Amino acid sequence: MVFLREFFAQPVVKRILFLLLVALLLFSLRSMINLLLLLFLVTFVMGRLEGVITKGLSRFFPVSPIVVNIVLYVLLLSGLVFSLINYVPKLVNQVADMYNSTTHFLTAPQNNETAQTVAAMLEKLDFQKYWGSAVNYIMKLGKWLEIILFVIILSFFYLLQRNKVVKFTMKFRDSKIGWLYKEFEYFGRKFTSSFGKVIEVQLLIAVFNTILTIVGLWIFGFPYLFALTIMVFLLSLIPVAGVMISFIPIGIIGYQIGGLTLVLWTVGMIIVIHGIETYILNPKLYAQKTKLPMFYTFIILIFSQHFMGIWGLIIGIPIFMFLLDVLDVDQSSEN
Template sequence: MSKYRTIVIGTGPAGLTAAIYLARANLNPLVIEGLQPGGQLTTTTEVENFPGFPQGIMGPELMDNMRKQAERFGAEFKNGWVEEVDFSKPPFKVKVGGIGELEADSIIISTGASARYLGIPGEQENVGRGVSTCATCDGFFFRGKKIVVVGGGDSAMEEASFLTRFATDVTLVHRRDELRASKIMQDRARSNEKVKWALNRTPLEVVPEALGVKGLKVRNNETGQEELLEADGVFIAIGHTPNTGFLSNQITLDEHGYVVVKPGTTETNIPGVFACGDVQDTKYRQAITAAGSGCMAAMDCEKFLEGSIVHDWSETLDNMGSMLHMILLLFLVTYVMNSLFFLLQKREISKFTSKFKTSKIGWFYNEVAYLGDKFVSSFGKVIEAQLLIAVFNTALTILGLWILGFPYLFALTILVFMLSLVPVAGVIISLIPLCLIGYQLGGLQLSVIVIIMIIIIHALETYFLNPKLMAHKTKLPMFYTFIVLILSQHFLGIWGLIIGIPIFVFLLDILDVNKMEKTEEPIRVETKL
């Protein structure tokens, strides 16, 4: 199953603008094209009100340019249609026909709206045989013929005016006597001599014939009489229905099926799911407002993803802190109970254990006791030294993080301490989560400061703490300790720093070069009077 940071569903002006902004933010969005790549603008002729094109631009050309721009910045496009989604919990799942199931940390819905049909007899059966919802797509096929356009909004006025380029006359049918279109669009249509008007008429049926349609049967709402408006083509331009059927009540929709977003944002009721363009716009429904909302959705999405990284790390650190706290508590309780039990029966335990020395397995007991003494005098001392180093590293690191204003210091303390138990490498490994959190809190500058701080602590550990503490605990000269650390790290990797000194000290002890005693002699201080 493929996983993405964000998936954009739809490729209209909103979706493509969102893809451009997301790609420029290095989020590498996946864009699902849908059944109509490019959205409704691909069915529009000349776009005159999109800024930056004083002479206008063709709708398909505009959408193609926007797509190329998104691809140039790294957006990935896939041809498919979304069948269903699962927004119950992140990562969100999107099932795409022809592709399969995808996952994403965030989703941008920009599926727009589809042309609405009248729902009258003969309509659906004759789509492609005289009935159309796209003047740009099908107008050419009706050159020199009669056309009926149904609708009273801007799209109906635009399609009627456009179709006059091909048809001998265009009759515009509307069920009311007043139009909903803007004044400029009405004036443009009324000034066209080829446009005829059939207002206050209710469409009843698309009347078919052998090779297409014969016309549109309507009822005069004033007289109640039915009449046939003869035409070779019937174009439906009564608006659109939001393409939200695939959501299956996953997010909040209004009574018309449009996605409900929070005022002033593109956020839906599901954190991490955003909506832009006509799928959530019930008022403006313009290409430029769709593009603007696509920009908003991308910025809202980017902000969400930035916050989710900090939230994920903080949640992980909190969970890690709780788990380690429980482990340490259980260890402490077990240690105290065992210590108490040992102290209460120390004499009996020692007396019973001494019997093994003179038993038939005395030779085995003596070997085990000998190896135990060597373990304490070599491995044990190194572990003690590394524990002190981890405490020192943790104290310095947390002090620096506190000064820099990092949150969740308790969880970070446990994380840094556990990593510091790994010599040298632990400090370097801690760079990964600390730099990520630093970048989300203060950008690149804070990340650089964290890196410098870790490098300084790493240098102190490698060139001062490790040699000095290990040399002190193992009674090796600092020069020997430093050489052994370098060689063990070179031949055994970073874990060689853990076993290198213990092995070397153990060999010295076995060879009687440097015997390690179980108990140290008390320090005697001589004073001269």
Template sequence: MNWLEKLKKNDTARRVLVFILLGIVLYLLRSMIDLILLTFIFAFLVTRLENVILKRIRIPRKLIVIVLYCLVAMFLYIAIVHFLPILIDQISQLVDSLVKIYNNPSDNTIVQWIVGFLKESNIQKYLQTGVDFIIASLSGIGSVGLSFFLALILSLFFSLEKERVTSFTGQFLTSKVGFIFKEAAFFGKKFVATFGVVLEAQLMIALVNTVITTIALYLMNFPQLLSLSIMVFVLGLIPVAGVIISCVPLVLIAYSVGGFQDVIYILITVVIVHAIETYILNPKLMSSKTNLPIFYTFVILIFSETFFGVWGLIVGIPVFVFLLDILDVRNSEDIQKRTIFGRKKKVD
């Protein structure tokens, strides 16, 4: 067993081996990726909320957890009973409106050019892909709902028994294969410190963008406001590309509602939202490692969608940031922040 003793003493080789083992385990569990990610997200967000509340109010931690999950259950009940039928109806109306605009463009030259460009770009292929995905999602809605429910239950039990779970898991560190669990704990801490924080920031940015966009859509008397707001929020979770993707249906609907004037208003709204995200929210919420070139962002999204499916569009950037942290990739230059006018200022 000399090779095992050498492996224990070689930090780099040991860490690489454990990282590969974790990758193999995740690959074998890829069919459960929904459950794993949802459980992590719920547990992480509840822990963050719990810590925020504990800083202000001294009450038992478990009571906070129970109250938070009761609020989540109440919100889900209201959403399913009252808003889900409205949402389904609005989505069907929205799809019908977009199909009519696409198949019967108006006499306006600009709209005809946009629709013609979309047709020449073979958008039918992408629409068919989207329709296939929607059909697959609807057919598998039972499994998705089950994963969502199980993730809530697992995260609830984890949050209630966090100290006991941590204590029990710590016993593996002193076992015969403790060196493996020590490295796994190292990766786990890095994962929470990077992936979790970046994902939380993405959620906050998407929420702020959705509120601003929804207010603008309400002022312009857009129809199907609930479905459009949800679309903007979900696409807002996709860095950079989400804003561009959501702009296309919004522009088409804007023209059908208020003509070319509303199209200008929508484009101005998108520019304002993008400016707020780039120059205010990203510097405050994201770490310097997430200040990636747009080329890298799109390449990561393409590859992550290929490997992780739809989840990859949301978790691709956080996973890449986690890998940067593991590899200890640092910016050798002074970290700089951009102002809204494009100038740069050094940050000490």
């Protein structure tokens, strides 16, 4: 009995037990995973925005973080309502047209040998099935709107009463489950500093890629720009593989409106944008964070997609970075 008490009192054992409890809790709440992940992302991003804006305005005049927080969420809700009224019908129509266009390319007989080869490759990859699944995912707007509304409300009240929430939570430090609180605090700091920061970088890169890509597609005369903007942004959140996946529908549309010449120009544009991201943007944003070898990136994406679906493609790399941080793996980049 004394041996077991000493065994479970060891910090490493407590840490492992805590991780097992968290894993069990997440498994039991797997039906709410969309809500939990979106809640973390929205709260993290809005909290960072609030901090940056408050710090910037405080240089000129004193401003309350609460006021900044209220203004940010009013703007967020206003933008959401405006988008629902004005852009959601357009998005649904463009996604449907884009899906029909790519499906027609894959099913119709091609008079060009290159097009026949591409269509055959995509058919072997079962691209039409995955493309249809992605479209169905986007079309479930009613369910997503309900989740987004809950996320906005919860994140707003958390940021509005952040200090009170922290003070109340600290009361658990001296309770009978104090060891759980200490482990939660330890992993919470690690999670925010690694997972949160990597997600933040992915969001910034996604915005950068989306703006440049859509400007280029607009110059080339591509249709469905609104739907393509949403698609490029979401796929840009997937490291490396997202660029390749997004090019498939873009390449098909480009071939249909401008032939092989437009496809080659589009490839050149995407290579230039990816080069700017790789050699200019990434080094500045990632700083001392590890730049994973491409082999690791693809292995992580394959396994995370298998176990977590679409979310796995987005959060697989940040979770891996979090594990590296927990295991104290040296994350400094090698030159």
